[in-house]
Amino acid sequence: MSFPALVEPADALTVDEVRRYSRHLIIPDVGMTGQKRLKNAKVLVIGAGGLGSPALMYLAAAGVGTLGIVEFDEVDESNLQRQIIHGQSDVGRPKAVSAQESVAEVNPLVNVVVHAERLDNDNVYEIFEGYDLIVDGTDNFATRYLVNDAAYFLGIPYVWGSIYRFDGQASLFAPKQVEGAPCYRCLYPEPPPPGMVPSCAEGGVLGVLCASIGSIQVNEAIKALTGIGDPLVGKLMIYDALEMEYRKLKVRKDPNCALCGENPTVTELIDYEYFCGAVSDEAADAAADATISVATLEGMLKEREEGTRDFVLIDVREPNEYEINQIPGSVLIPKGEFLNGNALAQLPSVDSGTQVVLHCKSGVRSAECLAVIKGAGYDDAIHVGGGVVAWVNQIDPSQPAY
Numbered sequence: 001m002s003f004p005a006l007v008e009p010a011d012a013l014t015v016d017e018v019r020r021y022s023r024h025l026i027i028p029d030v031g032m033t034g035q036k037r038l039k040n041a042k043v044l045v046i047g048a049g050g051l052g053s054p055a056l057m058y059l060a061a062a063g064v065g066t067l068g069i070v071e072f073d074e075v076d077e078s079n080l081q082r083q084i085i086h087g088q089s090d091v092g093r094p095k096a097v098s099a100q101e102s103v104a105e106v107n108p109l110v111n112v113v114v115h116a117e118r119l120d121n122d123n124v125y126e127i128f129e130g131y132d133l134i135v136d137g138t139d140n141f142a143t144r145y146l147v148n149d150a151a152y153f154l155g156i157p158y159v160w161g162s163i164y165r166f167d168g169q170a171s172l173f174a175p176k177q178v179e180g181a182p183c184y185r186c187l188y189p190e191p192p193p194p195g196m197v198p199s200c201a202e203g204g205v206l207g208v209l210c211a212s213i214g215s216i217q218v219n220e221a222i223k224a225l226t227g228i229g230d231p232l233v234g235k236l237m238i239y240d241a242l243e244m245e246y247r248k249l250k251v252r253k254d255p256n257c258a259l260c261g262e263n264p265t266v267t268e269l270i271d272y273e274y275f276c277g278a279v280s281d282e283a284a285d286a287a288a289d290a291t292i293s294v295a296t297l298e299g300m301l302k303e304r305e306e307g308t309r310d311f312v313l314i315d316v317r318e319p320n321e322y323e324i325n326q327i328p329g330s331v332l333i334p335k336g337e338f339l340n341g342n343a344l345a346q347l348p349s350v351d352s353g354t355q356v357v358l359h360c361k362s363g364v365r366s367a368e369c370l371a372v373i374k375g376a377g378y379d380d381a382i383h384v385g386g387g388v389v390a391w392v393n394q395i396d397p398s399q400p401a402y
């Protein structure tokens with residue numbers, strides 16, 4: 001799969017630049033033309049954290065002319081184990097400023113543009129506009145899907161990376177540049193259920209893993225900007241630091257992709273926090289010891305049929321979702337009814353002995369409703385982890401997914 005250079009060469013390099021970049025210039029594949037392309041390049045790095053730190057420093061050192069930094073956070077002592085763009089004296093300072101200063105120290109010829117704000121639906125287009133390439137160093141799913149969708153709508157390719165403990169992944173998504181190339185949603189159509197994939201803050205990350213994956217991202221960025229080599233388009237790089245193993249998997253464009261497929265359902269930016277199911281603390285507490293699997297639910301439904309078990313299964317999704325697919329034997333009471341209190345009148349009374357079992361699409365909304373009814377005295381209420389998605393995947397694939 002060939003990839004055209006994303007950037008036209010600058011007119012000339014100065015004498016200083018020739019001296020600075022001489023080890024690039026003598027590589028035939030890069031040469032003067034490649035270095036002039038880097039000089040003209042505008043790259044946006046999202047996050048000056050684990051991946052952003054090595055990415056920013058190597059992009060700067062490589063001579064990328066303009067580097068944007070999106071970062072709203074401040075440097076914390078626990079960042080220093082891996083976020084090498086920041087130092088001890090930066091603790092408590094804005095990461096964007098600290099990163100800007102480090103970049104200036106690595107290469108004062110780089111023009112740094114600081115976007116000291118949290119990326120969201122309202123500012124993403126304004127921030128992305130004008131960049132040739134994006135390097136995504138975010139650590140949460142809501143932002144990843146936002147980056148993917150906004151980059152797709154603007155036609156900007158982006159290098160994605162993710163890290164967890166000893167495992168890393170990376171790919172280059174360029175569906176508008178390369179015909180038949182997938183997007184992030186082709187690879188991961190749905191975010192994992194909340195709580196399934198802990199963040200680095202919860203699960204930890206080997207510090208040097210950031211450099212391993214961040215440098216792969218920069219490697220792919222330089223190749224794409226200059227049009228050399230075989231890009232990581234349509235391929236997923238998987239790195240296992242414990243086994244010291246790199247594997248490359250093919251990723252195909254999904255004709256049913258919600259974004260880049262034949263009949264897209266995502267045609268504008270969506271509510272990413274909702275899509276990725278950021279659960280409240282109350283919901284997480286309520287669900288902690290009260291989550292069952294769809295396999296357990298299947299067994300319970302059989303027992304209910306045989307008359308050896310009594311419970312009511314309530315689907316808290318919206319009616320339009322209920323039309324698409326259902327868990328047999330469920331009744332619909334949308335989440336809003338729980339939040340406004342009306343649902344309680346429709347439930348069996350607390351002392352009836354009938355257990356209340358809740359479910360939704362993926363287990364986020366049902367956890368929220370669970371918190372509400374536990375607060376109302378339904379101590380033995382439970383909800384179904386993974387919701388209808390898990391039911392369709394694991395129990396009844398004949399039903400449509402959405």
Ligand SMILES: [Zn+2]
Binds near residue numbers: 185261
């Ligand atoms: Zn796609």
